[in-house]
Amino acid sequence: MVTVRLAIFLFWATMILAGAISASYYAWSPYSDEERSASGGRSGGAFVRGPTHK
Amino acid sequence: MTAVRAITCPQCGGALEVRAAGFSVNLACLHCGSLLDVSRPEVALIEAHDTAAARFRLKPGMRGALFDVEWEVVGALRRSEGSYRWAEFLLFNPYAGYRWLILSEGEWQFGTMLLDLPQGDDDTVTWRGKRYARHEEPGTVRITAVLGEFYWRIRKGDEVASAVFERGGIVLSREGGGGEVNWTELVEIDVDTVEQAFGLSAPKPRRRAAAQPFAPFAATERRENDIPMMFAIALGALFVLLLAMVLIAGPVDSASGSVNAPYAVTREGMKIGTISVRRPHQFVKVKASAEQLTNTWVDLDYSLVDRATGQSIDGYGIVEQYSGTDSDGSWTEGSRSDTTVFGQVPRGTYDLYVDAAAHGWPSDPTAAELGWYSLPTTITVAVRAETGAIPWGNWWTAAFLLFLFPSLALWRQMRKEREW
Amino acid sequence: MLPYVTCAYCHTLILRNGLSLEEVGKVAVLPPDVSPIQLGTSFRIGDALLTVIGRVRWGWADGSWNEWLLSGGDGSEHWLGEAMGAFMLTRARPDLLEHPAIAPFAAGNGDIPVGTRIEVEDVTLTAVDCKDAQCLGSEGDLPFATLPGRVMASIDFRGPDSEAVSIQRDERGPSAWLGHYSELAALAPGNLRKMEGWTIPAGLER
Numbered sequence A: 001m002v003t004v005r006l007a008i009f010l011f012w013a014t015m016i017l018a019g020a021i022s023a024s025y026y027a028w029s030p031y032s033d034e035e036r037s038a039s040g041g042r043s044g045g046a047f048v049r050g051p052t053h054k
Numbered sequence B: 001m002t003a004v005r006a007i008t009c010p011q012c013g014g015a016l017e018v019r020a021a022g023f024s025v026n027l028a029c030l031h032c033g034s035l036l037d038v039s040r041p042e043v044a045l046i047e048a049h050d051t052a053a054a055r056f057r058l059k060p061g062m063r064g065a066l067f068d069v070e071w072e073v074v075g076a077l078r079r080s081e082g083s084y085r086w087a088e089f090l091l092f093n094p095y096a097g098y099r100w101l102i103l104s105e106g107e108w109q110f111g112t113m114l115l116d117l118p119q120g121d122d123d124t125v126t127w128r129g130k131r132y133a134r135h136e137e138p139g140t141v142r143i144t145a146v147l148g149e150f151y152w153r154i155r156k157g158d159e160v161a162s163a164v165f166e167r168g169g170i171v172l173s174r175e176g177g178g179g180e181v182n183w184t185e186l187v188e189i190d191v192d193t194v195e196q197a198f199g200l201s202a203p204k205p206r207r208r209a210a211a212q213p214f215a216p217f218a219a220t221e222r223r224e225n226d227i228p229m230m231f232a233i234a235l236g237a238l239f240v241l242l243l244a245m246v247l248i249a250g251p252v253d254s255a256s257g258s259v260n261a262p263y264a265v266t267r268e269g270m271k272i273g274t275i276s277v278r279r280p281h282q283f284v285k286v287k288a289s290a291e292q293l294t295n296t297w298v299d300l301d302y303s304l305v306d307r308a309t310g311q312s313i314d315g316y317g318i319v320e321q322y323s324g325t326d327s328d329g330s331w332t333e334g335s336r337s338d339t340t341v342f343g344q345v346p347r348g349t350y351d352l353y354v355d356a357a358a359h360g361w362p363s364d365p366t367a368a369e370l371g372w373y374s375l376p377t378t379i380t381v382a383v384r385a386e387t388g389a390i391p392w393g394n395w396w397t398a399a400f401l402l403f404l405f406p407s408l409a410l411w412r413q414m415r416k417e418r419e420w
Numbered sequence C: 001m002l003p004y005v006t007c008a009y010c011h012t013l014i015l016r017n018g019l020s021l022e023e024v025g026k027v028a029v030l031p032p033d034v035s036p037i038q039l040g041t042s043f044r045i046g047d048a049l050l051t052v053i054g055r056v057r058w059g060w061a062d063g064s065w066n067e068w069l070l071s072g073g074d075g076s077e078h079w080l081g082e083a084m085g086a087f088m089l090t091r092a093r094p095d096l097l098e099h100p101a102i103a104p105f106a107a108g109n110g111d112i113p114v115g116t117r118i119e120v121e122d123v124t125l126t127a128v129d130c131k132d133a134q135c136l137g138s139e140g141d142l143p144f145a146t147l148p149g150r151v152m153a154s155i156d157f158r159g160p161d162s163e164a165v166s167i168q169r170d171e172r173g174p175s176a177w178l179g180h181y182s183e184l185a186a187l188a189p190g191n192l193r194k195m196e197g198w199t200i201p202a203g204l205e206r
Helices: A004-025 B191-197 B207-211 B227-249 B367-372 B392-419 C094-098
Strands: B005-008 B015-018 B026-028 B035-037 B044-047 B063-066 B069-081 B084-093 B097-104 B107-113 B124-127 B130-150 B159-167 B170-175 B182-189 B254-262 B267-289 B296-306 B312-326 B329-333 B337-360 B378-387 C004-006 C012-017 C020-026 C042-045 C048-060 C063-071 C077-083 C086-092 C117-120 C123-142 C151-158 C163-170 C173-182
Touching: A004 B227, A004 B392, B063 B191, B084 B130, B097 B182, B107 B191, B124 B170, B130 B170, B227 B392, B254 B296, B267 B296, B267 B312, B296 B378, B312 B337, B337 B378, C063 C123, C086 C163, C094 C163, C094 C173, C117 C163, C123 C163
Parallel strands: B254 B337
Antiparallel strands: B005 B015, B026 B035, B026 B130, B035 B044, B063 B069, B069 B084, B069 B130, B084 B097, B097 B107, B107 B182, B124 B130, B130 B159, B159 B170, B170 B182, B254 B267, B254 B378, B267 B337, B267 B378, B296 B312, B296 B337, B312 B329, C004 C012, C004 C123, C012 C020, C042 C048, C048 C063, C048 C123, C063 C077, C077 C086, C086 C173, C117 C123, C123 C151, C151 C163, C163 C173
16 A cells, blocks of 8 residues: 555655756766865965864 | 552652552553552562653543443553554453553554453464454564553563454454463544543544544554655665666776976966767766875866867866874874866867966975975876766765655654654 | 351451351451452352352462452352453362373472363363462451461463363362353342442443
8 A cells, every 4th residue: 555655755756866867867966066165265366275173 | 448549659759549459560650650569568669760751642540431331541551563653551440340442543442351262373263253364464562661550560671472363343463472362352443432531632633534534453454654665765766876877977988197286386287188078968077186295285276178179177176184283182184185076078078187286384385495305396196087977976965865755754753653 | 157257357367166266367458459349249140149258369479369259058169260350250170180181280299381271071271370379368258267378379271262270279289160251240240349439330230
């Protein structure tokens, strides 16, 4: 017996699977790095890095 | 003659009443949950607890008339079989003995212990001339919480073998194995009947009540628990997704080389190699790693230049390593390697160029330092580019979303159970 | 006339010896219970009217139970066991002690493990309960002394149709009892004990 909740979950899982597979096909990912992150501040035209250690 | 025996909990000092004096053996304190032996004139502590007593839909001391007999709730149990959970209430009337009320997922059953025992095997039994067929596989039932008094030795964690037989809305439940076997006849009893009898305020309306006015043996049927199924589906979907992602990622082409990054200045346009994207779109992963790196970071700017069009796709990376000593001792920070992923790289042949600059921390070394000390004048960074990369971030996101649903369902179910 | 009687006021156990009375000792005060039975409660079983004349309370490791002595007026001894809100009405069947599965236990050696099956009058009964019990107190007229410390071994057998066999062994020797498990209503009771806070269900008393 398939409960309503299970049916909704199956739909949800199908959507995620379809989304992830098409993302793979178009080689799309929200995690691909395009821009240099702002975590290292720009100072005088160059990124200044260094330990965050306190 | 008063029918109640007043006692004091030796653990928490709370006032308690033994409602079935002379029959009750164990009592789980309504105040602190401690398990007491009330079978003798002197009350003895069996197992001390100091947690608040479990909450149940019916509380010991409540009275209600069912089937024209007034019953007093004397004990309450929470039990589980696998992931399935329900509550059982022991009812007592000195003139009628004991009965059970079972609450499972909002459905109630009324149980009577049988004096005439069904005969048969594990598949079918005969009782009062009628055959009952086994419903579901036999299992092991565990007690997860107790409250109130019981006529037998009881303890949280007790386990008993259980099997359920049914015929036309009547359920025979068999518990125990070996010598001591108890049979209970269970009949469906209307929610409203129980709630009116015990003066319960009606809980939130249940949507199921309308859709399913009569569920023959809802309780013992162990109503379809879909949560394990959902977890299994989520796991299976993740595995399928992994296979699909590996297949789609497509042919792998790689190139590697290295750059020597000077301090303070940027060395530009060093070519690492050539890679080909052979599918309409692929991920390209560029991994940089430096073996020798101390209190230094290296900025890496990548350009993937399409040979056919001259168009460039840019990205960046950084390798860094710092160390020092403070009041907590020595520390190190940073990563000697870094992976950059380029998404949606169209089909084509690409040259990878790198601009690299090394910087010292807290400041760039002076020319003199570079000359006099053993500091290398440049930092060597190995760079490897690869097409057909797998976007692990996508996979983990899918994993989170897939497990979110059954996890929420499980959390809701557990919260609902606590309300019983 | 039964030999022993417990004084309801001073809990002294008295032995009737002809016309003389002999003080045997003090019995334990009966712990409070919510039994619906009391001395004087009667039951109609078929044509017979059985009246409760005495009670012994037994305790074992996991609880306690009542045994009510019933008199039918014809000298026959019936016992009504009361435990877990259910009842077991039995009468003596000394011949059962010669049953091969029971004889060794009756002779004082050997146990009967739970699960042992016996055939009695074409009915198969299974041992469901084996326990050592200790006398916790008594009231009314009784055929034996019920001083604290009296012990017995008791084995209950159950049949498919509520049949009951009980074998007991104590210092007086073994005894065997045959009867049925039943609910109170099936015993057509009269003169039940009234309990504060409870009403006797309509139609329960005959």
